[in-house]
Amino acid sequence: MxxxxxxxxxxxxxxxxxxxxxxxxxxxxxxxxxxxxxxxxxxxxxxxxxxxxxxxxxxxxxxxxxxxxxxxxxxxxxxxxxxxHLVIVVNPTLPVTSLSLAELQDIFSGKINRWDEIAEDLPAAEIEVWYYPPNLSIMENFFRWSGLSSENLSPLGLFAPHPLELRNAIAENPLAIGILTTRWMDDTVEGITIEGNQNTSExxxxxxxxxxxxxxxxxxxxxxxxxx
Structure with missing residues (x-):
């Protein structure tokens, strides 16, 4: 078979x-x-x-x-x-609730380096400025909103590659200031008002x-x- x-x-x-x-x-x-x-x-x-x-x-x-x-x-x-919305944030322990647009521009351009240059009751210590690499879209929007440009940013500023890292840096340093958007806000950082800016932050x-x-x-x- x-x-x-x-x-x-x-x-x-x-x-x-x-x-x-x-x-x-x-x-x-x-x-x-x-x-x-x-x-x-x-x-x-x-x-x-x-x-x-x-x-x-x-x-x-x-x-x-x-x-x-x-x-x-x-x-x-x-x-x-x-x-x-774009938001300028500081550490919650810093007694700052607002800045003028001119003060913000001077801080991010390096013309103002210490908090007590803003007000006498603020810390007599250097401001730690945080922003992002220029390829991130938040920087283009920040420039449009603030009137600054990449050419006049302070060379002493610190780069954060991601908003989570920037938020953590602000939360860890009571002298820090930086840029976030509303969806990245939490109680570890405090948003402040920028007075005198007629440009939209949205x-x-x-x-x-x-x-x-x-x-x-x-x-x-x-x-x-x-x-x-």
Whole structure:
């Protein structure tokens, strides 16, 4: 007798889902949990969320870039998601509730180096100024709002690569001052009023897309509802 061998049955193959790379500004990492929730609600795409400054991220056809813009772009490929306010913060133990715009400019440009140059009852100690690398969108917005520029920032200022690190630095030093947005505020830092500044501190959170996709539109609408 000869054994009969059945022809192998091919296993069904699944078609991989189209991928959409979401490039996320570090200033907007607070929105990541909302993005993940919307990704689970729309499983028809493989949503890949990467930092915008990640060298492995690409700007292929199926890319959306979420960033803190300086103004609302009229392009049909850019969508307004919500808005964020820029805030000047100090350590809560520092008895400062407000600065004039001129005082803020002098502190960040290095013309004022000690707190007692602002008021006699403030500490007779050097001010520790914190800001960000120029490639982060918060710096462009800070320049627009404050009237300063990268050319006149104090060379003695300290760089924080991420708002979480800047917030921690302010919380640890009673002489520090820096820049945050409202979503990064907590009780370890104190926001102060800047008097005499007529420029708005509110800037748009935008999504720039490079392709038209119904599921991407649905995802953006979901994200807008979650974070606005």
């Amino acid at each position: 000869t054994a009969c061998s059945a022809n192998p049955i091919p296993l069904p193959t699944s078609t991989p889902l189209p991928s959409v790379q979401v490039r996320l500004d570090p200033l907007l990492e607070w929105s990541k949990s909302a993005m993940q929730m919307c990704s689970r609600q729309i499983p028809e795409r493989n949503w890949v969320i990467v930092p915008a400054d990640d060298p492995l991220s690409t700007t292929g056809e199926s890319t959306v870039h979420i960033y803190w813009g300086s103004e609302t772009n009229g392009s049909q490929n850019t969508f307004l998601l919500t808005s964020e 800037f748009p959170v935008l999504a720039a897309v490079t392709t038209s996709d119904a599921f991407l539109q649905e995802w953006l609408f979901c994200l807008q509802n979650q974070i606005r």
